[in-house]
Every structure is written in structure tokens, then in C-alpha cells.
Amino acid sequence: MAIEKELNLTKKQRILIMIPLLIGGFIALLNETLLNVAFPQLTSSLHVSTSTVQWLATAYMLIIGILVPVVAFLMETFTTKTLYLTAMGLFTVGTICCGFSQSFTALLIFRMVQGAGTGMLMPIMTNTILTIYPIEKRGSAMGISLIIVVFAPTIGPTLSGLMLQYLNWHWLFFSILPFALFAIITGLISLKNVSNLTKPQIDVLSVILSTIGFGGLIFGICSIESLGFLNGVVLISLLCGFGGLILFTKRQLTLKQPMLELRLFRFPMFSLGTAILMISFMIPFSVNIILPTYFQSSMGMTPFAAGLALLPGSILNMIITPLSGHLFDRIGAKSLVTTGFCILTVTMFCFSHISGSTNLRTIIVLHLFTFLGISLINTPTQTNTLNQLPKKYNSHGVAITNTLQQISAAIGSSLFIGLMGAKQTKYLSKLKNPDILQQHTAIISGVDMAFTAALILIIIALILSLFLKQGETWCKKDKICETSKIS
Incomplete structure (x- = not known):
């Protein structure tokens, strides 16, 4: 039975360590x-389509996803x-x-540089929590850190709207x-510096396979709207993505010192928790893109008003x-x-049944309850998922969960x-010269379709949540860990 010792730190020392991590995150x-x-302002200023601008998000x-095998390696190679x-x-x-970019290409490139920094910050913060806090206090500590993970992105539209x-949009960066x-x-x-450095060797082929896998998968999905599912580029991208991920997985399972310890997925509760987290994290980011677009395009609201409508949910x-x-x-x-x-x-x-008669107050209330649900899910799920792992696998578990x-x-x-977009386009394609009312109806039909898909995913996650367990760390025949009771 393994006994994992925590660092002997005072409460003040833990707070001082966490402050810069929380601010940066x-x-x-x-x-x-x-x-x-x-x-909308970017499409006009940079002379690109809405689907093209979407690539900035x-x-x-995407660049964070490409860092999958690298993050665990970095945390075991360099000090905190x-x-x-x-x-x-x-x-x-x-x-x-x-902030100084004058073209969409430049903005996209430097946006990805930002993403590279973000891709390292969140795993560093989570791994530090697991290192400096004992198990019985991790839930509270993780809850504070997850304010950042969910609250920061949700308040973004409100601040940018103001x-x-x-x-102009340049000041969104300068500010x-x-x-x-x-x-x-x-x-x-x-x-x-609280990390435990093991100085592993980097496997270049793993990095290449991961980049092809996650990059191809996300590129293919992002291209469906503009090119269609049966388009050659989309199909090839998805094929390369799935192929790259399969080869990446096989290589990690054969390496003596893998870049990413994927055998952690043989922990039943770690795998289940990760699946639930992936579904739950789809919702807030998606809602906070769909609703501002709907507010401005269909309800004629200003950017600030659209952002302000999302503020109550963010505060809750x-x-x-x-x-x-x-x-x-x-x-x-x-x-x-x-x-x-x-x-x-x-x-x-309720969101999937929005109509032209649905008023703003109703949507704000639905948004409030959406983030009430998300708030009850993310902290317990992430903490319980990572608690299944022995301390020596913290960096790998953090890298997997944060990146996914x-x-x-x-x-x-x-x-x-x-x-x-696809539903909206299909609706308008049946009309020769759609008037304003028909265009609004097309937008509403698209919003309903998007939320219907979200509803299906949430029902799946609800079913999965019924099988959650805690109090044990599980291991399989490969014996990649030792078991221990968790109180």
C-alpha cells in the first residue's frame, strides 16, 4: 500500500504559491x-466571413490540444x-x-501563440493544487481554481461588449x-518550485502523431459548416485525425517511458470522470458563442447588451x-x-424550443440555471477524477483532463x-428572397438545432453520472499503480 506524503506547507505558503497561478490562469x-x-466587428474590419472568424476561437x-503529449513532459522536466x-x-x-495585427492571418497566428501559453498555464495550476493540498482539502482548492476555468470565459463577452x-477590437488585447x-x-x-522533476526523454514521433491526430480531427469538424460533411477535405482531415490518434495511442502503450501515460484510462473512475468532463465543458463555451450571436443577429441587441445579458449567469x-x-x-x-x-x-x-416569442428575460433565466448546473458538475467531477490517481501520475492525469x-x-x-449555420442555410435555401422575418426564423431554427444536439449529449452525461463512485483508487492487471483507500 502506497502512502503519498504531502508537502509540509502552511496555509499562507499555499496561498502565495497559488496567487500568480490564479491570476495568470x-x-x-x-x-x-x-x-x-x-x-461581427472583426468580419467587417478584416473583410472575412463569420465562419472564417470562428477560427480565432x-x-x-486547437493549439492547446496539440500540446497533449508535451504538457506532462514539460511539467516533469522544468520547475514550476x-x-x-x-x-x-x-x-x-x-x-x-x-493588438497590433492588421490582417486576419497575423491575428490568427499570434492568437495561437497566446493559446500555447494558456495550454501550459492550466495544467501547471491543477498539478500544483494536487501537489500542495492533501486529498481532504482538494475539493475546496479545486473549486476556487475552477472559478477561473468557467467564470473567466463566461465574463469575457460582457467585458468585450462594454x-x-x-x-475597436484592438483594445481587447491592449486592455x-x-x-x-x-x-x-x-x-x-x-x-x-513544488514539482517533482523526473527529466523524461521527449518522443518526437509522439508529438507529431498527436499534432496530426488532434489537429486533423478539429480541423475536419470545423470545416463541416462551410464545406459539408462529404467534402474531400473534411473526410481526409477526419481520417488523418482518427488515424493519428490511434497510432499515437498505440505508441504510448508500447513505450517504456511514454510521453503521456494513457494506461491511466484503465482506472474506471478516471475514464468515466474524463468522459463526463468532456461533455460538460462543451456546454459553457458553446452557449456563450451561440447566445451572443443570437442576441445580436435576431434580437438586434448591441454587443454590450448581449454581453451584459450573460453576466448574471457568470456571477452565479x-x-x-x-x-x-x-x-x-x-x-x-x-x-x-x-x-x-x-x-x-x-x-x-427549453433552449431547444426557443421561438420568436421567447423574451430576453426567459433566456437570461435559462442561462442562469445552465450555469448553476455547470457549477455543480465541474469541480466535483474533476476533483474526484484526479483523486483516483497516485501522486506520481498527477502530471499525466492533469495533462489528459485539462487538454481534453x-x-x-x-x-x-x-x-x-x-x-x-447548416440549419440556417438549409432553411434559407428554400426561399428565393427571404425578408427580415424569415431571416430571423432561420436563425432561430439554427439555434434550436444546436441546443437539441447539446441536449442529447447532456442526457448521455446524466446517464454516465449515475455510475460515479468515489473512495477508491482502482488498478488493473498491468499494475501501473498501487491501490490505496481515499477517505
Whole structure:
């Protein structure tokens, strides 16, 4: 039986370590959705289509997905402080360059540089929590950190809407630059090295296969809206994506020192929790892209008003997320997660039946309950999932869960936006000269289609949540770990 010793740190020391990580993570994830409300302005300013502009959100998360095998390697090769400062440096450079970009190509490239920084920041933060907090306190600590993961992206549209009332889109980047610099200074002062370095060797072929796998999969899904599912480019991209992931998986299972320990998926509760997290993370990112688009295109709202309508849900999420972490430490995950998915099932059903007569107040209330459900799900699920692993596999577990969350958010937003656009196009194709009312009806039909797809996924996750267990760490015949009871 393995006994995992925690670092002997005081509460003050833990807080000082977490402050720069929380600040950096908040800024990076806020930046994920900061451009969502600006899409109409960007299409006009950069002379590109809406589907093209969508790549600014998708590519940001795509580059995070490409870092799948690299993140665990980096956390076991470089100290916490070095890795954090490198990640914030990349993010800051990308932010400056995005602010000065004058073309869509330049903006997209430097947006991906930002994504590279974000892709390292979140795993560093989660892995540090697992390292410096004992198991019985992880729920509360994870709840505080997950305020960032969900609250920062949800408040992005509100802040960007406010700025776009008075400034152009360039200031969306310039406005967060001082905070990024502050995060770097704070990291230099208070961040300590807490990681356990094993100095593994990097496997270049694993990186290449992962890039082809995740890159091809997300590119294919993102291209369905504009090219159609049966298009050659889409089919080849999806084929390369699935093929790359299969080869990547096989290689990890044969390496003595894998880049990413995929045998962790033989832990039943780790696998189940990861699947639930992937579905739950599709929802907030997708909702916060679909609704601002609907508000502006169908209801004629300004960018600021569209962002402001999402603010109550964001505030509720900020309140409930740490509370759900505290409740997890007391009552466990299953009841919280199941309740959350029941709430989401009701709200997505209502969202999937939006019509021209649905008023703004109703949509805001549905958005509130959506984020109430999400708040009850994410913290308990992520904490319970990572608690299944022995300490020596923390970095691999964190890399897997954090990256798959980002990939699922990218796939979810692309899938739902694609369904919305496809349904809208199909509706309008039947009309020769659609008037304004018919165009609004087309938008509503697309929104209903997107939320119907989300409803199906949530029902699947609800069923999966009924099988959640806790209190044990499971192992299989490969004996990649030792078992121990978790209280």
C-alpha cells in the first residue's frame, strides 16, 4: 500500500504559491472568449466571413490540444516557476502582437501563440493544487481554481461588449496586457518550485502523431459548416485525425517511458470522470458563442447588451463553483453531478424550443440555471477524477483532463456553431428572397438545432453520472499503480 506524503506547507505558503497561478490562469482563459462578441466587428474590419472568424476561437483551443503529449513532459522536466514564466511570456508576446495585427492571418497566428501559453498555464495550476493540498482539502482548492476555468470565459463577452461600445477590437488585447505583466511580476516574487522533476526523454514521433491526430480531427469538424460533411477535405482531415490518434495511442502503450501515460484510462473512475468532463465543458463555451450571436443577429441587441445579458449567469457561477468544491469534500461527487445534469437537461430542453416569442428575460433565466448546473458538475467531477490517481501520475492525469477539456470545448463550439449555420442555410435555401422575418426564423431554427444536439449529449452525461463512485483508487492487471483507500 502506497502512502503519498504531502508537502509540509502552511496555509499562507499555499496561498502565495497559488496567487500568480490564479491570476495568470484567469487572464488566459478570459482571453478565450473575449473575441466572441467582437465577431461581427472583426468580419467587417478584416473583410472575412463569420465562419472564417470562428477560427480565432477554434485555433486558440486547437493549439492547446496539440500540446497533449508535451504538457506532462514539460511539467516533469522544468520547475514550476520556470514553466509558469515561460507560459506567461508566450501569452504576453502573443497579446502584444494580436493588438497590433492588421490582417486576419497575423491575428490568427499570434492568437495561437497566446493559446500555447494558456495550454501550459492550466495544467501547471491543477498539478500544483494536487501537489500542495492533501486529498481532504482538494475539493475546496479545486473549486476556487475552477472559478477561473468557467467564470473567466463566461465574463469575457460582457467585458468585450462594454469595450466595443467605445473602442475597436484592438483594445481587447491592449486592455489585458497590464494584467499579464502583473501576473509575471507576481510569479517572480511569490511562486515556488513544488514539482517533482523526473527529466523524461521527449518522443518526437509522439508529438507529431498527436499534432496530426488532434489537429486533423478539429480541423475536419470545423470545416463541416462551410464545406459539408462529404467534402474531400473534411473526410481526409477526419481520417488523418482518427488515424493519428490511434497510432499515437498505440505508441504510448508500447513505450517504456511514454510521453503521456494513457494506461491511466484503465482506472474506471478516471475514464468515466474524463468522459463526463468532456461533455460538460462543451456546454459553457458553446452557449456563450451561440447566445451572443443570437442576441445580436435576431434580437438586434448591441454587443454590450448581449454581453451584459450573460453576466448574471457568470456571477452565479462564480458563487456556486467554490461552494460545490466545499460540498464535494463533505458529501462527494455523485449527488452533486447528477443534480447538475438534471438541471442542464431541463434548461437545454427549453433552449431547444426557443421561438420568436421567447423574451430576453426567459433566456437570461435559462442561462442562469445552465450555469448553476455547470457549477455543480465541474469541480466535483474533476476533483474526484484526479483523486483516483497516485501522486506520481498527477502530471499525466492533469495533462489528459485539462487538454481534453479544451479540445472538447473546441469541438463542441465548432459542432454547435456548424449545426446552427447548416440549419440556417438549409432553411434559407428554400426561399428565393427571404425578408427580415424569415431571416430571423432561420436563425432561430439554427439555434434550436444546436441546443437539441447539446441536449442529447447532456442526457448521455446524466446517464454516465449515475455510475460515479468515489473512495477508491482502482488498478488493473498491468499494475501501473498501487491501490490505496481515499477517505
